[in-house]
Amino acid sequence: xxxxxxxxxxxxxxLPIFYWNKAxxxxxxxxxxxxxxxxxxxxxxxLLKRYALLVIWRSLNDEYIKQFxxxxxxxxxxxxxKEIALLKVNKIxxxxxSLETLIDVCMVELETLKKMSGGGTFLETKxxxxxxxxxxxxxxxxxxxxFYNYIKVLEKxxxxxxxxx
Amino acid sequence: xxxxxPIKHDQLIEPNVFKPTADSADVLLEKLSLLIGGFRQLAKIxxxxxxxxxxxxxxxxxxxxxxxxxxxAEIEKGHGEIQKQRAVILEKIRQAxxxxxxxxxxxxxxxxxxxxxxxxxxxxxxxxxxxYNALSAPTKEQTKNLLDLRTKLKQAEQxxxxxxxxxxxxxxxxxxxxxxxRAFSRLTGIDTSLLQEAVQATRxxxxxxxxxTFVVGESVGAMKAFRIALASTGVGLLVIGLGLLISxxxxxxxxxxxNAEANKRLRxxxxxxxxxxxxxxxxxxxxxxxxAVNAGTxxxxxxxxxxxxxxxxxxxxxxxxxFNKEEREAGEQRLxxxxxxxxxxxxxxxxVAEEITKRRNEALNQVERDLEVNLGKVRExxxxxxxxxxxxxDDDAAEKEKKRKxxxxxxxxxxxxxxxxxxxxxEQQRIKKEADDFDKRVQTNEENRxxxxxxIDKIHADILAKDEDAAQRRKAIAExxxxxxxxxxxxxxxxxxxxxxxxxxxEQLEALIxxxxxxxxxxxxYIKKGDTGNIALQKASQDLLAAKAFGSFIAGAFAEGVEDFxxxxxxxxxxxxxxxxxxxxxxxxxxxxxxxxxxxxINKAGFAGAQEWAMNNVFPKIPVLQDSSRGDQVxxxxxxxxxxxxxxxxxTIKNKTExxxxxxxxxxxxxARRENGINKVITVKNTPIIRREIPFS
Numbered sequence: 001x002x003x004x005x006x007x008x009x010x011x012x013x014x015l016p017i018f019y020w021n022k023a024x025x026x027x028x029x030x031x032x033x034x035x036x037x038x039x040x041x042x043x044x045x046x047l048l049k050r051y052a053l054l055v056i057w058r059s060l061n062d063e064y065i066k067q068f069x070x071x072x073x074x075x076x077x078x079x080x081x082k083e084i085a086l087l088k089v090n091k092i093x094x095x096x097x098s099l100e101t102l103i104d105v106c107m108v109e110l111e112t113l114k115k116m117s118g119g120g121t122f123l124e125t126k127x128x129x130x131x132x133x134x135x136x137x138x139x140x141x142x143x144x145x146x147f148y149n150y151i152k153v154l155e156k157x158x159x160x161x162x163x164x165x
Numbered sequence: 166x167x168x169x170x171p172i173k174h175d176q177l178i179e180p181n182v183f184k185p186t187a188d189s190a191d192v193l194l195e196k197l198s199l200l201i202g203g204f205r206q207l208a209k210i211x212x213x214x215x216x217x218x219x220x221x222x223x224x225x226x227x228x229x230x231x232x233x234x235x236x237x238a239e240i241e242k243g244h245g246e247i248q249k250q251r252a253v254i255l256e257k258i259r260q261a262x263x264x265x266x267x268x269x270x271x272x273x274x275x276x277x278x279x280x281x282x283x284x285x286x287x288x289x290x291x292x293x294x295x296x297y298n299a300l301s302a303p304t305k306e307q308t309k310n311l312l313d314l315r316t317k318l319k320q321a322e323q324x325x326x327x328x329x330x331x332x333x334x335x336x337x338x339x340x341x342x343x344x345x346x347r348a349f350s351r352l353t354g355i356d357t358s359l360l361q362e363a364v365q366a367t368r369x370x371x372x373x374x375x376x377x378t379f380v381v382g383e384s385v386g387a388m389k390a391f392r393i394a395l396a397s398t399g400v401g402l403l404v405i406g407l408g409l410l411i412s413x414x415x416x417x418x419x420x421x422x423x424n425a426e427a428n429k430r431l432r433x434x435x436x437x438x439x440x441x442x443x444x445x446x447x448x449x450x451x452x453x454x455x456x457a458v459n460a461g462t463x464x465x466x467x468x469x470x471x472x473x474x475x476x477x478x479x480x481x482x483x484x485x486x487x488f489n490k491e492e493r494e495a496g497e498q499r500l501x502x503x504x505x506x507x508x509x510x511x512x513x514x515x516x517v518a519e520e521i522t523k524r525r526n527e528a529l530n531q532v533e534r535d536l537e538v539n540l541g542k543v544r545e546x547x548x549x550x551x552x553x554x555x556x557x558x559d560d561d562a563a564e565k566e567k568k569r570k571x572x573x574x575x576x577x578x579x580x581x582x583x584x585x586x587x588x589x590x591x592e593q594q595r596i597k598k599e600a601d602d603f604d605k606r607v608q609t610n611e612e613n614r615x616x617x618x619x620x621i622d623k624i625h626a627d628i629l630a631k632d633e634d635a636a637q638r639r640k641a642i643a644e645x646x647x648x649x650x651x652x653x654x655x656x657x658x659x660x661x662x663x664x665x666x667x668x669x670x671x672e673q674l675e676a677l678i679x680x681x682x683x684x685x686x687x688x689x690x691y692i693k694k695g696d697t698g699n700i701a702l703q704k705a706s707q708d709l710l711a712a713k714a715f716g717s718f719i720a721g722a723f724a725e726g727v728e729d730f731x732x733x734x735x736x737x738x739x740x741x742x743x744x745x746x747x748x749x750x751x752x753x754x755x756x757x758x759x760x761x762x763x764x765x766x767i768n769k770a771g772f773a774g775a776q777e778w779a780m781n782n783v784f785p786k787i788p789v790l791q792d793s794s795r796g797d798q799v800x801x802x803x804x805x806x807x808x809x810x811x812x813x814x815x816x817t818i819k820n821k822t823e824x825x826x827x828x829x830x831x832x833x834x835x836x837a838r839r840e841n842g843i844n845k846v847i848t849v850k851n852t853p854i855i856r857r858e859i860p861f862s
Contacts, residue, residue, distance in 0.1 A: 062223060078227070082230070085215045085234055089211065091241075093209055093212075
């Protein structure tokens with residue numbers, strides 16, 4: 001495992017955003033394996049390797065969340081799911097079937113939140129950052145941490161501008 | 166309650182799930198209630214896990230939330246299923262209860278209707294009784310009289326022996342009837358003459374019938390005639406009697422027919438009379454009422470009758486009400502008793518069931534306790550028995566183990582003996598086989614070796630031929646290489662005195678050049694060491710003079726030759742000055758190192774020494790040779806040795822650097838360096854270092 005880690009990107013500080021995005025889009029974790037040449041597509045690895053890659057992928061995601069946290073839209077969805085769950089619990093415990101109406105309302109709200117949280121594509125985000133930062137980004141050389149830090153900076157800038165206005 | 170019918174399969178929402186009865190549905194309902202409570206409890210616990218009030222911070226938190234949500238969905242699904250089943254069971258229970266109520270209602274209705282029909286019948290009976298009681302006394306009397314008349318008529322007919330009918334003697338009745346008819350006609354003004362005539366005719370017919378019966382009796386045919394003749398008491402009148410008998414018989418026959426018709430008519434009239442009597446009775450009642458009205462007694466009679474009627478009706482109503490009340494109460498009481506009986510039965514059944522269950526449980530517990538006790542005893546007995554058996558088994562096992570070990574030892578011994586024998590046999594066979602294989606291999610190797618030797622001979626022959634060519638070529642090359650300036654000069658000289666003198670001059674010149682080279686070399690060495698030009702020149706001159714003196718001194722020191730000279734410098738530095746005689750050879754340090762002892766052997770014994778050296782140093786490196794080819798091998802070794810020597814010499818020649826110094830037409834010194842026979846550097850000095858006469862110019 002440890003020997004296999006040496007062949008992979010094990011931190012978001014070094015993993016290029018291109019491969020991070022590819023892994024997210026395709027679900028193929030072979031993009032986490034280091035290679036000298038650039039790959040637009042990769043073959044899926046063996047089961048054992050996939051398991052090792054899954055562990056690495058998990059640690060990468062943990063690192064990402066530790067550093068940048070969940071997005072507010074995701075947290076909204078989670079909160080709504082919790083609300084629905086608690087309504088269901090109340091319905092079961094009290095037997096009050098009128099709560100089904102409230103559950104239906106919450107379900108509709110949840111669907112709306114999910115649709116709103118889609119966001120743009122990777123290239124759109126990249127273009128947004130390039131425009132905001134004023135320089136071009138090479139996705140093969142920009143690490144995940146770097147990329148999301150750009151976004152963080154732009155968000156801060158946007159918020160300060162908004163509050164200033 | 167008709168609740169024991171099983172619920173049908175198609176009445177269930179989920180088919181093939183269960184087929185409960187109403188009672189089992191109650192039990193199931195209780196269990197479902199418990200399940201619902203369990204689901205609620207689970208939902209509470211899961212909800213408490215979800216409702217932490219803190220947003221997720223890591224992926225694990227999100228995954229935990231997803232797991233809890235899935236679990237809640239499962240709980241909700243299970244709860245819904247249970248609720249659905251509960252609703253089904255409740256519906257079944259409701260239907261069963263409704264059915265039971267309907268059955269009870271039907272039963273009550275049937276009982277009430279049965280009670281109503283009895284009441285109706287009783288009311289009809291009361292009405293008839295009332296009507297009967299309401300009949301007037303005269304009518305009753307007339308009817309009684311009529312019945313009496315009928316009875317008397319019947320008795321009279323039986324007295325006359327006529328049993329063919331039993332209609333009775335209507336004569337008197339008819340006379341009374343005539344009186345009645347007359348009274349009726351008188352009262353009502355209705356003409357009853359026809360009825361009176363009919364009664365009279367009936368009376369006549371009855372008289373004729375009596376006479377005939379008296380004469381003939383019950384006799385038939387000639388017997389009848391004989392009885393008539395006897396009655397005439399005259400034998401002489403027998404013929405007349407016979408004639409009269411015949412005539413009488415004929416008349417009797419006719420009369421009989423008439424009587425039959427009269428009887429028929431009489432029956433009809435009798436029926437009509439009965440009918441009219443009934444009508445008359447009814448009319449008589451009306452007439453009596455009318456008469457009472459006319460007599461002015463209607464109010465009193467009517468009041469009495471009405472009172473009687475009212476009392477009768479009241480009494481009847483009371484009776485009826487009382488009867489209905491009693492019947493209803495009796496029915497309710499019966500129903501109540503039945504329900505009570507049923508409930509009591511049910512309770513008794515439940516009590517009995519509980520009692521049975523309780524007794525069963527007690528019995529089971531008792532059995533279980535007994536079993537425990539017995540089991541303990543059995544266990545103890547079994548343990549004792551097992552202990553004994555184990556001991557016995559251990560002893561047997563030890564005995565068997567001992568035997569087995571002995572057998573094993575025997576087997577091992579036998580095995581090792583057999584194995585040794587087999588091994589020896591195998592070893593013998595192997596050795597034999599190896600010997601055979603070795604012989605075969607030796608033979609094969611010998612054949613191969615012979616083939617190889619033949620090949621080697623052939624190769625050697627080729628090598629010799631090639632070596633010969635090479636030697637010739639080397640000879641030619643050596644001649645070319647050694648055709649230095651002096652050699653060329655010397656080569657052209659003959660044995661004449663002039664030539665000898667010239668050769669001597671050449672040798673002197675050669676020595677001189679050698680000295681000059683040595684001087685120059687030493688001079689350069691001193692210059693390189695840092696000495697100035699004059700000092701270096703002085704030191705080089707001293708070395709040259711010393712060398713010359715030392716050379717004269719040491720001349721003849723190596724007359725016997727020397728090998729591996731221990732002097733100063735490297736193997737190619739030529740740092741040592743030695744004297745060398747004509748015709749002697751100098752071996753390089755490399756060649757000397759590669760062939761240690763060879764130079765000594767050659768110096769010592771010439772070719773024989775070389776041959777001996779080769780025999781000692783070369784031949785051991787060659788594989789064992791057969792005696793037949795030994796001479797050839799020696800020859801080849803010598804050839805090889807010579808070849809090595811030649812190569813060494815050739816290398817010496819190749820590595821030789823020759824310097825030629827000459828003077829050109831302009832008096833300049835031309836110094837040329839020639840390596841391996843090829844001119845490399847030519848230096849022209851217009852200031853000659855040494856001004857001298859060129860002897861061969």
